[in-house]
Amino acid sequence: MLQFITKRTATLLAxxxxxxxxxxxxxxxxxxxxxxxxxxxxxxxxxxxxxxxQALAQNLGLNESLATQYFxxxxxxxxxDMGLSYVSRTPVVEQVLPALAVTLSLVAMSLGLAAAVALPxxxxxxxxxxxxxDKAITGVTQALIAMPEYWVAPVLVLVFALKLPVLPTAxxxxxxxxxxxxxxxxxxxxxxxxxxxxxxxIDAAAADHVPAARARGLSHxxxxxxxxxxxxxxxxxxxxxVWFAGLLGGSVIVEVIFxxxxxxxxxxxxxxxxxxxxxxxxxxxxxxxxxxxxxxxDFVHRLISPTVGGSLA
Amino acid sequence: xxxxLVLADLDVRHATDGGPNxxxxxxxxxxxxxxxxxxxxxxxxxxxxxxxxxxxxxxxxPNLEIAGGSIRLGDLDLTRATEAELNKVRGGRLxxxxxxxxxxxxxxxxxxxxxxxxxxxHAGLRGAKARARAxxxxxxxxFADPLRGIRSHPHQLSxxxxxxxxxxxxxxxxPDMLLAxxxxxxxxxxxxxxxxxxxxxxxxxxxxxxxxxxxxxxxVAAYADRVLVMNAGSIVEAGPAGELLTRxxxxxxxxxxxxxxxAPVSRRRPASTEREVLVMDKVGKHFGPKRARSxxxxxxLTLRRGEILGVLGQSxxxxxxxxxxxxxxxxxxxGTITRxxxxxxxxxxxxxxLVFQEPHSAFDPRLTLRASLAAPLRPHRSLxxxxxxxRIATAIKEVELDAGLLDRRPGQCSGGQLQxxxxxxxxxxxxxxxxxxxxxxxxxxxTQRTILNLLLRLQREHHLSLIVVSHDMDVVxxxxxxxxxxxxxxxxEVAETRDFFAxxxxxxxxxLVGASIPCRADGLWTMLDARTHAARAGLRxxxxxx
Numbered sequence: 001m002l003q004f005i006t007k008r009t010a011t012l013l014a015x016x017x018x019x020x021x022x023x024x025x026x027x028x029x030x031x032x033x034x035x036x037x038x039x040x041x042x043x044x045x046x047x048x049x050x051x052x053x054q055a056l057a058q059n060l061g062l063n064e065s066l067a068t069q070y071f072x073x074x075x076x077x078x079x080x081d082m083g084l085s086y087v088s089r090t091p092v093v094e095q096v097l098p099a100l101a102v103t104l105s106l107v108a109m110s111l112g113l114a115a116a117v118a119l120p121x122x123x124x125x126x127x128x129x130x131x132x133x134d135k136a137i138t139g140v141t142q143a144l145i146a147m148p149e150y151w152v153a154p155v156l157v158l159v160f161a162l163k164l165p166v167l168p169t170a171x172x173x174x175x176x177x178x179x180x181x182x183x184x185x186x187x188x189x190x191x192x193x194x195x196x197x198x199x200x201x202i203d204a205a206a207a208d209h210v211p212a213a214r215a216r217g218l219s220h221x222x223x224x225x226x227x228x229x230x231x232x233x234x235x236x237x238x239x240x241x242v243w244f245a246g247l248l249g250g251s252v253i254v255e256v257i258f259x260x261x262x263x264x265x266x267x268x269x270x271x272x273x274x275x276x277x278x279x280x281x282x283x284x285x286x287x288x289x290x291x292x293x294x295x296x297x298d299f300v301h302r303l304i305s306p307t308v309g310g311s312l313a
Numbered sequence: 314x315x316x317x318l319v320l321a322d323l324d325v326r327h328a329t330d331g332g333p334n335x336x337x338x339x340x341x342x343x344x345x346x347x348x349x350x351x352x353x354x355x356x357x358x359x360x361x362x363x364x365x366x367x368x369x370x371x372x373x374x375p376n377l378e379i380a381g382g383s384i385r386l387g388d389l390d391l392t393r394a395t396e397a398e399l400n401k402v403r404g405g406r407l408x409x410x411x412x413x414x415x416x417x418x419x420x421x422x423x424x425x426x427x428x429x430x431x432x433x434x435h436a437g438l439r440g441a442k443a444r445a446r447a448x449x450x451x452x453x454x455x456f457a458d459p460l461r462g463i464r465s466h467p468h469q470l471s472x473x474x475x476x477x478x479x480x481x482x483x484x485x486x487x488p489d490m491l492l493a494x495x496x497x498x499x500x501x502x503x504x505x506x507x508x509x510x511x512x513x514x515x516x517x518x519x520x521x522x523x524x525x526x527x528x529x530x531x532x533v534a535a536y537a538d539r540v541l542v543m544n545a546g547s548i549v550e551a552g553p554a555g556e557l558l559t560r561x562x563x564x565x566x567x568x569x570x571x572x573x574x575x576a577p578v579s580r581r582r583p584a585s586t587e588r589e590v591l592v593m594d595k596v597g598k599h600f601g602p603k604r605a606r607s608x609x610x611x612x613x614l615t616l617r618r619g620e621i622l623g624v625l626g627q628s629x630x631x632x633x634x635x636x637x638x639x640x641x642x643x644x645x646x647x648g649t650i651t652r653x654x655x656x657x658x659x660x661x662x663x664x665x666x667l668v669f670q671e672p673h674s675a676f677d678p679r680l681t682l683r684a685s686l687a688a689p690l691r692p693h694r695s696l697x698x699x700x701x702x703x704r705i706a707t708a709i710k711e712v713e714l715d716a717g718l719l720d721r722r723p724g725q726c727s728g729g730q731l732q733x734x735x736x737x738x739x740x741x742x743x744x745x746x747x748x749x750x751x752x753x754x755x756x757x758x759x760t761q762r763t764i765l766n767l768l769l770r771l772q773r774e775h776h777l778s779l780i781v782v783s784h785d786m787d788v789v790x791x792x793x794x795x796x797x798x799x800x801x802x803x804x805x806e807v808a809e810t811r812d813f814f815a816x817x818x819x820x821x822x823x824x825l826v827g828a829s830i831p832c833r834a835d836g837l838w839t840m841l842d843a844r845t846h847a848a849r850a851g852l853r854x855x856x857x858x859x
Contacts, residue, residue, distance in 0.1 A: 209418055
């Protein structure tokens with residue numbers, strides 16, 4: 001286990017290092033000289049004087065080697081100095097952290113809702129595959145996949161803004177403002193989670209150890225509660241993490257449409273405004289968190305499923 | 314305590330079969346097991362033995378139903394019992410041992426968690442008391458460290474330990490009657506004997522009645538009071554063990570017996586001057602962190618052209634790793650394996666082929682046998698589809714398999730048919746060396762014998778060199794010219810087969826040869842005599858205790 005932890009932590013750090021380096025390179029690979037960009041962004045339109053370019057480059061350490069610059073940037077970054085936003089002139093960290101908090105709660109609520117809905121549906125489906133309830137559940141959840149967020153969200157906005165003004169359709173103030181974005185974001189995970197749980201339950205119910213448990217005197221219900229349902233839910237832990245990681249940066253559409261001030265919205269704005277420091281900060285934070293969540297899920301998966309990578313001793 | 318199990322005229326059929334003559338899977342099965350009696354139910358695979366046991370527990374698959382007859386345990390008619398009554402009986406008065414113990418445990422739960430179920434349901438024990446009793450049970454079945462045992466997960470146990478844990482689980486509810494469905498077929502002889510001794514002790518000490526399902530007549534001879542022979546869903550012969558085994562009345566029972574005695578055949582042994590086709594030099598294989606776990610250590614063996622070399626060893630001795638290394642599925646960590654083959658195909662990796670242990674898992678369940686057999690022909694040669702079909706047809710004919718089976722999927726074939734198909738698949742690539750890794754261990758005695766004879770014939774006709782990897786002394790004795798004994802990854806003895814069985818040198822070899830008596834080859838009759846003597850002296854099967 002200790003070896004597993006060291007290995008995974010190393011992989012995690014490597015992933016963050018590689019992605020942060022890629023992010024660090026953004027201003028260098030985008031057309032134009034970064035120094036000139038900075039000056040131009042401050043003294044809009046005026047001719048740029050070569051000596052001030054040189055002075056600023058010197059001042060910012062841009063004449064040093066790429067590696068030195070990268071490590072300084074990374075050091076600053078993780079000590080909380082993510083630079084200043086080009087647009088608002090405020091520290092990036094002050095924008096990223098609140099946005100992160102919003103997105104985390106949005107994603108957590110959506111996936112929590114999805115799991116809460118998908119577990120019973122998947123279990124009902126999986127215990128009696130081919131039955132009427134299974135067909136109904138599978139049909140509906142499959143239909144959800146065909147309803148993308150960019151279609152569901154505007155429809156909900158139209159309905160609740162114009163016809164049925166009981167829920168706010170924009171902002172992120174109280175719990176009621178969370179209802180529509182959380183619901184929209186939960187639809188597709190509901191569908192995927194349900195089919196994963198269904199498949200897991202079908203597999204678990206077909207295992208030889210289930211009749212063996214019946215032969216020990218467990219009733220049908222007991223054998224399902226103890227041996228089928230827990231085993232059938234194992235695949236969900238990994239899937240949950242993958243979706244969590246994916247939605248951290250992938251809630252853009254929902255956040256933009258419902259005007260939720262989260263990471264998706266922040267990255268969207270940063271890109272639209274060419275606000276490179278803000279985009280850099282947002283992307284690195286999202287990547288680090290996504291990798292972290294996936295690693296954590298691997299640990300959990302290993303704990304609940306002892307045969308995964310288990311020793312043969 | 315002490316209730317007898319009586320089956321009277323039991324019929325089992327497909328629930329969906331309407332019509333005037335529904336196909337019966339069991340018809341008119343009648344048998345009785347008295348308290349403290351060891352009754353053996355023998356028959357080839359598919360004869361309905363397992364169905365009989367599952368009927369007693371009323372755990373038939375949903376598409377099957379009991380159509381007539383009764384099953385009584387003491388005063389209770391199990392065919393009429395309510396679900397609640399049945400749940401009390403299952404694992405309580407009626408215990409069950411399964412064939413593949415590792416697959417009968419929930420992989421996500423510890424052994425202790427499994428043991429707590431029958432203890433709570435049938436003995437009313439919970440918490441610390443249940444835990445204490447679980448430890449006690451594991452100790453009784455021979456766990457050296459029962460405290461660690463209850464914390465173990467199933468995958469951490471060896472096959473033998475898993476079967477002991479399964480035995481503890483079956484005994485936890487203090488059953489009157491035990492249904493044992495081939496519990497030792499997957500185990501080697503030494504482990505099989507340990508499990509049987511354990512059951513025999515329970516039988517003597519507390520009058521446990523045992524219905525023991527097996528295809529292994531050696532087991533039957535050593536322990537059973539009575540033997541029932543089953544064929545095609547009916548009991549065709551029954552009688553006291555000594556009588557039935559010495560004077561079988563039906564042809565079927567005679568065939569079963571004949572198959573159980575693998576008399577060594579007179580084979581023309583290859584001359585010692587024959588070329589060496591395979592040379593293993595100090596082969597080692599290490600696994601795990603820092604390669605600390607060694608599966609093979611310094612193995613040096615040679616195989617001559619036309620020779621049949623046996624590799625003997627218990628579970629976990631490194632036999633399969635060796636087989637995989639020879640075929641090239643595992644690269645050895647140290648040492649070299651050199652092939653000295655001839656002909657055009659000598660340089661091809663396919664010149665050495667492997668016949669796998671579990672025929673059912675050696676085929677893709679979704680493909681027809683034809684597709685599975687065609688697959689290896691694709692990448693290597695430029696054959697037209699017609700030529701390919703012809704090659705497959707020839708190979709199928711060679712292994713005496715009905716061509717009609719080619720369009721079936723593995724799930725629709727028996728173990729014996731599939732094992733023939735595995736051999737056909739290996740032959741398609743015209744190998745010069747064939748490795749058989751426990752190729753017949755999963756088969757019943759009749760099928761095993763036909764497969765072994767098939768291998769012998771193919772060896773002769775194709776001038777193959779064979780390596781037979783097995784834990785079964787009789788198979789090795791029947792087939793092989795020379796024997797190599799593996800112990801914990803090392804070769805501890807290599808000898809001519811005859812010399813080996815006459816006078817094993819290494820202590821481990823002596824233990825193996827010792828445990829293999831009663832031996833099917835020629836020991837059955839001797840052993841039966843010994844049993845009669847023992848019975849006269851008031852002793853049973855094993856050495857006297859107390």
